[in-house]
Amino acid sequence: EAGVAQSPRYKIIEKRQSVAFWCNPISGHATLYWYQQILGQGPKLLIQFQNNGVVDDSQLPKDRFSAERLKGVDSTLKIQPAKLEDSAVYLCASTLGTASWDNEQFFGPGTRLTVL
Template sequence: EAGVAQSPRYKIIEKRQSVAFWCNPISGHATLYWYQQILGQGPKLLIQFQNNGVVDDSQLPKDRFSAERLKGVDSTLKIQPAKLEDSAVYLCASSLGTGKLSTGELFFGEGSRLTVL
């Protein structure tokens, strides 16, 4: 079974530039998450999708971050313009969903490491 795919793995940009990350979840997984993990900290939820609808984006800095999940499969996360403090690993994760049939387990991609200079 293919895992969660993310790209690019690494990205270096200057502040005020823009960047986009892509995620393809495990086939059949209804729920998709984007997490930001700053060095030395645990993952922090940015946005959660259930199919193509947003469940929770309360911690997404909407003045600069945007995300979409068209057709309820792939997702993109964009940052524009980037700030120094956006340097982090952006983890995409998926799960079957959290209904009665779900194990509740999250499956992570390998992450996209962003460095903002």
């Protein structure tokens, strides 16, 4: 079974530039999560999708971050414009079932973003 795929693995941009990350969850997984992990901290949930609908985006900085999962499969996360404090690893995870705490989350390798 293929795992959660993310690209790119690394990205370096200057502040005020835009960047987009892509995630393809495990086939058949209904729920998809985007996390931000700043160095020295645990993952922080940015947004959670169930199929193509948003379950929780309460911690997404909506003035600069956006995410979509149009067909209920893969997803993109965009930052526009980026700030220095956006430097972090962006993790994508998916679960088989509906948005529920008891489903094991399967993580991708992450995208390491550096904003200069």
